[in-house]
Amino acid sequence: MSIDVTNRVVEPGNDEHLDAAWELKERIRSEEGVLKQRRGFFADAYRRATVHLVFAGEEELIGFAAVRRDGYVLFLAVDMPHRGEGFGERLIATVADEHGSVSCHARASNQDAVGFYEHIGFEVQRHIDHYYEDGGAAYYLKLGDGGLADRISSFFRG
Template identity: 60%
Template sequence: MSVNIDSRVVAPGSDDFVEDAWDLKEQINRQEGVLKQRRDFFTDAYRRSTVYCYVQDSDFVGFAAVRRDGYILFLAVDPDYRGNGIGKRLVARVADDHDTITCHARTSNENALQFYEHLGFEIKRRIDNYYEDSGDAYYLKLGSDVGITDRLSDLIRR
């Protein structure tokens, strides 16, 4: 599969690609049981974030919605495009603009935890009942203390 994709940045306050992002999030939710946010919560958070998107032709293949402080609210890659470095490229794009990156991941989301661990994120703490459905989360951090830019640049070159 070709990985020649276009990068787009959606500024806070815009809802460009919000429907595509919602549809991708819901597809992943149905298949994997993660990304369980309600629509109003999701769209509000999306509009308040800077959103890095990847699009190939007419396919919306992934996005990262990020707060001003480098906290990743949502990160999703279409399952058909996984394994092509898109998730790494999204995180690297976030790292271009932030000294540290943080996020939460469900303790049961092995795919996400392995992905973040591979990039060098560290689990800082566990939070019981973090999600609306009482699911537990890990708070993860990748920062300048672990050489964020060099680490991600090295990963992308592989």
């Protein structure tokens, strides 16, 4: 089934679509036990970031990436029914297109996220014990050098 996709960007200092992003994040948290940030932390980070959003049609948010000025991905979320359709890759490709360096943290126990990042060319730089508030460990990942970011962004462009 084909869906009509709309991409939007929210610039730093703006909270447009914050509630929709929070609701998507919370749905993922309740279903998968990841993305466990508190509302205040999430909202502050969202407002400081450039947020790339993907909508099905005009209203249904199906994914977003919140990114700092230095290319660090604060949040990446794609609604479960739309995973495997390339939306996560396209969001990261957009970030790679705009930044010389792309990095993020992923919960070490979240093998789906770690596998996704490694599949598209991220490399684990280090393991960090007790990174999350609940004591969970994280991996710090960085998109590999050698033009990989360019290949990813050109592959998914357009």
